[in-house]
Amino acid sequence: MNNIPKKVRNTLCAILVTTIASGCGLAARVLPEQTTDTPTYTETPSPTPSPTFTPTFTPTMTLTPSLTPTDTPTHTQTFTPTPTEVVVESDLIEYTNYDPHTLEIIEVEDDVRGDYFSLVDGSGTVVVRYLDNMYDAEQAFQLARMYTQMGFLGQRGDQFQIQIWQKRSGLEGELDDRDCWWYNSTNLWYEYIPDHDVYAIYTDQLYEVSEGEDELGSGGIRYLKKESEAKLAVEEIYPNHNYICFIGRSNERSNVHDFLVTYQRTENNISK
Secondary structure (H helix, E strand, C coil): CCCCCHHHHHHHHHHHHHHHHHHHHHHHHHHHHCCCCCCCCCCCCCCCCCCCCCCCCCCCCCCCCCCCCCCCCCCCCEECCCCCCCCCCCCCEEEEECCHHHCEEEEECCCCCCCEEEEECCCCCEEEEEECCHHHHHHHHHHHCCEEEEEEEECCCCCCEEEEEEEECCCCEECCCCEEEEECCCCEEEEEECCCCEEEEEECCEEECCCCCEECCCEEEEEECCHHHHHHHHHHHHHHCCEEEEECCCCCCCCHHHHCEEEEECCCCCCC
C-alpha cells in the first residue's frame, strides 16, 4: 500500500469508506425486517380492589342501676324479720288478730268464683280469704306465721288498698321466688290524680327485683282513694320498709286483687 502513490491511496480510501458506510446503511434497513423468537409479553394491570366496607357497631349503652351495698336487691329463701319493728296503729286500718301457731289452709268450693283456698287459724278467724292455688296458699301461710296481726288500709278487694302485717310472732317463714319491688323509702310523696280520683304514692327510685335488677324509674307504688290514707302510708307505713312484695300477682281470676296478697319488708339484701 505504501508503494501506491499518495493520491491514488487517498482515492481508494475514500471509495472504501463510502462502501462501508453504504453497507452499514443496508444493514440498518434490513435489521428491522428480521423476526425474533423472543415472545412478547403484555402485562395486564391488576384491577384496583374495591374498598371493603366494615360497618362500625356501637353497642347500645345499658345503664346498670347504681346501688350502694345496703340497697342492692338480693334474694334469700328464709326470711327473718329485722330486729326493729314499727307497729302502725290507726283508726283508718281494719285489723285482724290471729294465732300463727294454729294456722291451716282450707280448700273452698265456690260455683261462682271457682274453687279457691283460704288461710284460717284454729279459732276459725280468716286471715286470707282468697288464694288462687295451693302454692300461693303455702306462701301466704309462711308469711302469716311470722306475725300475729294483719290489716287493711283502703278498700278491700281492689287495687286501692295496702295490706299490713305486723306484731311479730317470733316464728320464721320460708318464701320462695319472691315477687318484689325495691323502693327508696327516704324519698316518698303523694299526689292527687284528678282524672282517676285517686292519690298516688311516689318514690324517686323503684326497681323490680324478681328477675334481677330492672329499673322501673320513679313512679307510683300504690294508689289510694283518700288523702288521709295516702298521708298515713307516706308518713308511717312505707318509710319503715324498702320492699313491696306480692303473692299471687300472676293469677288470672276475674278480680285479680281479691286473690292478691301484698306485704312490706325491710332488708338490706334479697339474693337470687
